Amino acid sequence: MILRPLYMNTLKEYRDVPLVKILAGIRRCGKSTILAMLRDDLLKNGVPADHIISMRYTSEDFDDGLTDKQMYNDIKEQMNDKERYYLLLDEVQEIAGWEKAINSLLEDFQTDIYVTGSNSKLMSSEISTYLTGRYISIPVFTLSFAEYLEFKKESMLAKKELLNEYLRLGGFPIVAAGSFDESSAYQIVEGIYHSVITNDITKRHNITNFDLFSRVVNYILENVGKTFSANAIVKFLKSEGRALSVETVYNYLQWLEKAFVIYRCQRYDLQGKSVLKTQEKFYLADTSLKYCIMGFNPKSIAAMLENMVYFELQRRGYKVYIGKNATKEVDFVAVRRDERIYIQVCRRLPEESDRELANLLEIKDHYPKYVVTLDEFAAGNINGVKFVHLADFLLSNEY
16 A cells, blocks of 8 residues: 555644544545555554444445434444544445534544545535534545656656656556556546546436536536636537536536536636636546546647646645736646745747746746746746746645
């Protein structure tokens, strides 16, 4: 089992703090394995095995009718003294009213509680009043490039080759842990994708016109890294002779977001210092989600580079926006407490870099500014704007 220190360090920081630790992310991104790592760490730190209660609530393991009261009683029966118990509860969203059971377990016993899930019921906007102010949300993503290298440390490939592989095959742990060719890797990811679409979206929201829903998803896949609106999707479908309301498109986008398939990136007006509500971008939970459906296309690499940088910033705790500066656009404005960085992403230098550089130089403040690129000659800086190779950006602790 390969440790994922980003998450383990966060869980250690909140250990024995009276808050429910909620790990949420797309299916198969490694949440269950993180709980297994946590269990091992607790045992190493002297916690008795009978004071660690691990429960998995997938629909395959439990009847759909399991209630929150049964959940509470099942766990209660395993606690035989007044010492602290560590509850590691996997995929709790399958149980209606799970928050009520968790809240009672937090109040009634000496417990330190960790839960995972892969749909909207684990998002802050969906958690009921039972847990308001009593939980910490820890987003879980697919593997970072640093984690991917750890998975591939026995590989004979050079770092540059592994970066290309990571870009094409993505960061789902099940793929990284094996030695799959491109076709087999995409087949695995397509299985994950269809599981999410079927279980977390289509069934849950009773989507009847699956063909139309799929067309909306494909539009999003084709337009990763581009600003668009629900109206743009409606107009596109109309040009294909298909009718769909703006409200339905909004719902589809929201459901995809709540299943952690896509992540919304809003625009930020650098002059007015406000978040704009129109023309957002959406990024995919993993680059492989695009390629397993659409096939690998070299023309899409620039957008996928953006996708990778976006999630690296998310992993590092930044709030990420698209920067709007008058008529110019900056790929990312990343904010973390009183820190801020500006980033432009481009595939090659120098032909692409002039526009990227000009957009950054128009920003008249002293926060760090970077151009991140795949170009092997990326180095140095111009008027304070640093040029950084993608691999260095993904692996550096500087940012």
